[in-house]
Amino acid sequence: MGASSAEQSSCQSTEKSQQDASEDNNASASVIAVSPFPPPPDGGGLAWTQVFMGHLVLINGWGYLSSFGLFQSYYTSTFSETPSAISWIGSIQIFLVYLIGTFSGRALDAGKYHFTVRLGCFLQVLGIFMSSISTQYWQLFLAQGVCKGIGDGLVFCPTVSLVATYFSKKRSLAMACTASGGATGGIIFPLIARQCLGPLGFGWTVRIMGFVVLFNSILITILARVRLPPRKTGPIFEWAAFREPSYSLFCVGMFFNLWAVYFAYFYISSFAKSVIHIDSATSLTLLLTMNAIGIPGRLACGLTADRLLGPVNTLIPVAFCAGILFYSWAAITTETGLYVFCVIYGFFGAGIQSLFPAACASLTSDLTKMGTRTGMCFSMVSVACLTGAPIAGALIQRHNGGYLFAQVFGGSALIGGSLTLVAARVSKNGWSFSTKM
Secondary structure: OHHHHHHHHHHHHHHHHHHHHHHHHHHHHHHHHHOOOOOOOOOOHHHHHHHHHHHHHHHHHHHHHOOHHHHHHHHHHHOOOOHHHHHHHHHHHHHHHHHHHHHHHHHHHOOOHHHHHHHHHHHHHHHHHHHHOOOOHHHHHHHHHHHHHHHHHHHHHHHHHHHHOOOOOOHHHHHHHHHHHHHHHHHHHHHHHHHHHHHHHHHHHHHHHHHHHHHHHHHHHHHOOOOOOOOOOOOOOOHHHHHOHHHHHHHHHHHHHHHHOOHHHHHHHHHHHHOOOOOHHHHHHHHHHHHHOHHHHHHHHHHHHHHHHOHHHHHHHHHHHHHHHHHHHOOOOOHHHHHHHHHHHHHHHHHHHHHHHHHHHHOOOOHHHHHHHHHHHHHHHHHHHHHHHHHHHHHHHHOOOOOHHHHHHHHHHHHHHHHHHHHHHHHHHOOOOOOOO
């Protein structure tokens, strides 16, 4: 009897131990399911090295793109094409950056980042050097518009998504530092044009720009490091994301914002020469000024987003102010007034560009889907980037060289975009604007 009780007690003890072990295993499995990856380091040498690498990517991509005003002005005076036709070269570049981002963003999730970036860097360099030997409009369209645009698209989206995976609390600042590469490039390339275009001519000026991009590309391929393991499965499009009102409204709001934001960068030099009647060197200085002020603009907006408001809350007033500035542009008739406009708009225009990826990333809680969802949003706004500058150019032509119709179009698009972002903000967190988002 005593032996039987001991055996029963032993069996109950064994069963309890097995049950406890099973519960421990289940708890461990639950933890693994919830936290499959280590949290972002949010700083450190490797993380900030990736920000520097992303800065170089933006110099090669958006820095060259934001300098298109110098090409717009030169091509308009060199080729017998309308301003709207010339602007298609820059617009197709931006269109391809965002459209191809849908697929290149997924490449980061799938573990194909390094191959994608190397291919993109090669096409960027090829497009620039082919532009330097182009003598006809269609050649420039294919080289600078299509080839360079494809290269930009392959590099930009996965790099922005990669940098975002290294940060959480400091993400907006990191993205702003990355995005400021567009402003750095916007200083470098107009300076090269200003110093070299006269003595060396167009061909060698563009080749020097190509060597700058080539040097940066070598550094990019050396420094890039992917933090998260690949996610082999998953669709290119995550259609379920559009069932989230905040995400859908955000995409629509950014469509309106990016419909207009690049118009000033494309046409400021042409406006300066045709309306204010200033020389070519000064018109390049205006473009350089607008791009240069983008560095503090991006950093200030990033710090505000990180420490005070959040990226979406910061993006709303920045886009609204940019819209008001477009309306104000219509009243400018002097060189001094145009410099003031370039400084103020350069600040807010740069803020829109830097806050856009950070705000989009803030709507994605699952880091393994960062590239996919960012790429989807980029794909939507690509149509706006493709059509915005040519529409503005057509409006200028319709107004017999006047800019009023285009300025009203740009201002209305930016204000409409900011109001749509308010709707996205409300759908996410209600009318309480004290919540950081």
